[in-house]
Amino acid sequence: HPDLYLAAILHDICKLDTAIANPKTGYPSSPGHDSAAYYLIKESESIQEWIQKYRGNVEKVSLICKNHMKVKQLSEMKSSKRKKCI
Helix, strand or coil, X not given: CHHHHHHHHHCCCCCCCCCEECCCCCCEECCCHXXXXXXXXXXXXXXXXXXXXXXXXXXXXXXXXXXXHHHXXXXXXXXXXXXXXX
């Protein structure tokens, strides 16, 4: 489905913009990169046009990008929260 392919390309688009050194390990981390990608997509007409050019739905692609880190947590979520997320 185009939305999944496009989200796969865009989901980490803001990783470098949000990169920091993890204070505990010293390794790089990018907290908030998922939300930053969501807002970048929502605010950028050129990215939205690119998504639409490839038959993607801007709202779906941006939401997949915003929530892609939550996939790891699905098994730990309450059923109602898991259903809402999915």
